[in-house]
Amino acid sequence: MGKFKFVETEIQGVYIIETGIFGDNRGYFMETYNYDEFKEAGLDMVFVQDNQSKSKKGVLRGLHFQKTHPQGKLVRVIKGEVFDVAVDLRKNSKTYGKWVGVTLSEENKKQFYIPEGFAHGFLVLSDEAEFCYKCTEFYHPEDEGGLLWKDEDININWPLGDIKEEKLILSDKDMKWQTLKKSKIEF
Numbered sequence: 001m002g003k004f005k006f007v008e009t010e011i012q013g014v015y016i017i018e019t020g021i022f023g024d025n026r027g028y029f030m031e032t033y034n035y036d037e038f039k040e041a042g043l044d045m046v047f048v049q050d051n052q053s054k055s056k057k058g059v060l061r062g063l064h065f066q067k068t069h070p071q072g073k074l075v076r077v078i079k080g081e082v083f084d085v086a087v088d089l090r091k092n093s094k095t096y097g098k099w100v101g102v103t104l105s106e107e108n109k110k111q112f113y114i115p116e117g118f119a120h121g122f123l124v125l126s127d128e129a130e131f132c133y134k135c136t137e138f139y140h141p142e143d144e145g146g147l148l149w150k151d152e153d154i155n156i157n158w159p160l161g162d163i164k165e166e167k168l169i170l171s172d173k174d175m176k177w178q179t180l181k182k183s184k185i186e187f
Contacts, residue, residue, distance in 0.1 A: 003031050006041040009100045012093070014086050014118070015043065016102050017074075017111040030109060032076065033134065043113060045072050047134040054079075055124045055131070059169045060158070062121015063087055063147040063177070070116035070187055072136035080129030081105035082122040083159050087147065090117040091186035099156050104131075117187035119147050123158050123168075145185060146177035153180055 005018040021030045038044070055061065063085065065071075075084055085101040102112050103125070114120050116136065147154070149170070160168075177183075 003034065004037050004041070006043070009102075011086065011088050011095045011098060011100045013115040014088075014100055015041075015113040017113060019109065019111070021109060032111065033074065045115075045136045047074065047136055049135040049138055050132070051135065051139075052078075052130060052132045055129055056169070057124050057127050058163045058167055059124045060121065060149055060174065061171075062174065063119035063149055064121060065089060065119045065145050065147075065185070066137065066140055066143045067145045067185070069137045069140050069143050070118075071139075072113070072115045073120055073133045074111055074113050075104065075120075075122075075131065075133040076109070076111040077104040077106055078130045078132055079106050080124065080126035081107075082124050082126075082129050082131060084112050084122040085120065085156055085158075086112070086114040087119040087154055087156075087180075088117070089119055089180075089185055089187050093117075096186065097154060097180055099154055101156065103159075119185075121149060123160075123163075125159065125161065125163075145183070146174065147183060147185070148177045148179050149174065151179040 007016045
């Protein structure tokens with residue numbers, strides 16, 4: 001072990017991951033994933049798909065999951081800043097229905113690992129953000145599900161700052177998801 005620091009959050013299986021950054025007058029280099037080091041830390045997964053999105057300030061994506069093909073995700077920001085959230089949907093978990101969040105940015109270069117069995121979403125805090133993530137399962141559009149971003153029982157403390165709630169930018173489907181109690185989803 002050496003290049004990565006794995007910090008388990010208060011929800012078992014969810015990690016904030018920091019990497020060594022090697023810089024000089026040319027810029028920097030960093031390794032964002034190494035199977036052997038992740039496996040040694042207990043994160044023995046195989047990624048099958050990489051995705052990238054670009055969003056402007058006030059965009060809130062989520063809270064998404066796949067029902068029968070759950071995805072583990074390793075997420076990071078390469079431009080800008082987001083507040084990233086994972087909600088535990090594992091039925092036998094002590095933290096079922098609880099959330100954990102972290103600010104990811106091009107400056108802090110942190111990554112967030114969210115295992116299978118979670119809903120995931122993020123809020124763009126900067127003028128623009130580019131968000132990258134690796135998945136342990138392929139995307140199946142017919143299998144997609146979600147939770148309402150402002151579910152009062154989950155009670156995510158979104159750092160809206162100067163973003164007014166009525167000015168948030170959500171997709172039509174993200175505005176229509178149900179609460180956790182109504183959806184009764186669990187893995």
